[in-house]
Amino acid sequence: MYKKLFIPGPTHVRNEILQAQAVPMIGHRAKEYSDLQASVTPKLQKMLYTDAHVYLFASSSTGVMEGSIRQASTKKILNTVCGAFSKRWHEITLLNGVAADKLEVAMGQAITPALVDEALSSREYDAITLVLNETSTGIMNPVKDIAAMIHEKYPDVLILVDAVSGMAGTKIEFDAWNLDVCLAGVQKCFALPAGLTVCAVSDRARERGKEIPNRGYYFAWDAMDSKYDKHQTPATPAISLIQALDVQMDAILAEGLENRWARHSEMAAYIQDWARKYFKLYSDERYLSQTVTNVENTRGISVADLNKELGNRGAMISNGYGNLKEKAFRIAHMGDLQMEDLVWLTGQIEDILNL
Numbered sequence: 001m002y003k004k005l006f007i008p009g010p011t012h013v014r015n016e017i018l019q020a021q022a023v024p025m026i027g028h029r030a031k032e033y034s035d036l037q038a039s040v041t042p043k044l045q046k047m048l049y050t051d052a053h054v055y056l057f058a059s060s061s062t063g064v065m066e067g068s069i070r071q072a073s074t075k076k077i078l079n080t081v082c083g084a085f086s087k088r089w090h091e092i093t094l095l096n097g098v099a100a101d102k103l104e105v106a107m108g109q110a111i112t113p114a115l116v117d118e119a120l121s122s123r124e125y126d127a128i129t130l131v132l133n134e135t136s137t138g139i140m141n142p143v144k145d146i147a148a149m150i151h152e153k154y155p156d157v158l159i160l161v162d163a164v165s166g167m168a169g170t171k172i173e174f175d176a177w178n179l180d181v182c183l184a185g186v187q188k189c190f191a192l193p194a195g196l197t198v199c200a201v202s203d204r205a206r207e208r209g210k211e212i213p214n215r216g217y218y219f220a221w222d223a224m225d226s227k228y229d230k231h232q233t234p235a236t237p238a239i240s241l242i243q244a245l246d247v248q249m250d251a252i253l254a255e256g257l258e259n260r261w262a263r264h265s266e267m268a269a270y271i272q273d274w275a276r277k278y279f280k281l282y283s284d285e286r287y288l289s290q291t292v293t294n295v296e297n298t299r300g301i302s303v304a305d306l307n308k309e310l311g312n313r314g315a316m317i318s319n320g321y322g323n324l325k326e327k328a329f330r331i332a333h334m335g336d337l338q339m340e341d342l343v344w345l346t347g348q349i350e351d352i353l354n355l
């Protein structure tokens with residue numbers, strides 16, 4: 001049976017978007033493809049409030065995280081860790097042989113400008129990794145404030161942001177915030193099928209990349225730039241997904257960016273209130289995510305059983321991540337889900353659990 005996805009990726013994909021992929025294939029060196037990339041790129045730049053280069057990679061987000069790490073630093077990287085996905089940045093950095101330290105806070109807590117300031121004060125670092133929205137805990141880090149502090153006090157530090165579960169669901173002003181790399185796979189707030197990653201890269205990050213001999217091949221910014229002005233990519237792009245992305249970007253801009261951010265905030269507030277009423281919020285109330293809520297399982301319910309019964313009724317939520325399994329559960333409110341979907345979902349959960 002079809003299940004509507006209330007999990008933090010992949011998210012529910014509208015029929016129109018599925019259909020947008022079902023069109024004849026075009027050659028990636030043909031004018032038709034260049035026209036497609038030339039059409040979609042400015043829409044992405046508009047959504048990210050940026051004039052910087054925005055690349056499209058046929059890859060999941062993790063691939064582009066790895067590519068970013070390989071061309072970010074000639075010194076040492078500071079990896080901030082507040083959950084499973086921010087920890088992934090640290091693992092990727094170490095496994096690529098790049099010098100790194102981690103700044104870690106407990107699950108459910110946020111990375112703050114003061115913590116980052118203290119860690120960077122040793123002046124060993126020339127890049128930092130952050131997660132905008134820590135999907136494993138439901139925390140949204142204050143990236144704007146952290147970036148402002150870094151820009152003022154540590155101007156040589158490149159700011160790499162994993163915005164996978166935030167981009168297209170919450171406002172990210174790439175230029176005004178002075179970010180250097182900001183990436184997201186399209187299977188979360190963009191509400192597209194998986195397999196494509198969008199990545200904005202600043203001019204200075206592109207210059208830094210060229211200084212690093214072993215920057216890799218597939219994800220190298222300068223390799224992407226060799227075809228950028230022709231509106232092409234060096235390797236074969238995920239053409240069908242980009243066709244769907246172009247249609248989806250029109251829908252996003254037609255909704256209106258401010259309206260889209262507001263819709264996500266309203267859905268977040270609704271689920272947070274519901275969680276406070278029947279359970280408890282897992283994470284620090286000051287930094288709650290706008291796109292996914294982590295609910296502490298204070299009633300000791302079986303999350304697996306709940307999800308099984310939701311499945312019979314046509315929906316799916318997420319268990320707690322990693323060792324939070326059964327101790328918490330997550331409801332995503334991102335992408336093309338609407339308030340009425342969440343009202344329906346909470347009604348079903350209340351009915352199943354006799355709340």
Ligand SMILES: *Cc1c(COP(=O)(O)O)cnc(C)c1O
Pocket residue numbers: 008009060061062063085131133134135162163164165185
């Ligand atoms: C989903 C997610 C990822 C991993 O994305 P993939 O597309 O599976 O590589 C990374 N970071 C965050 C914050 C995520 O939510």
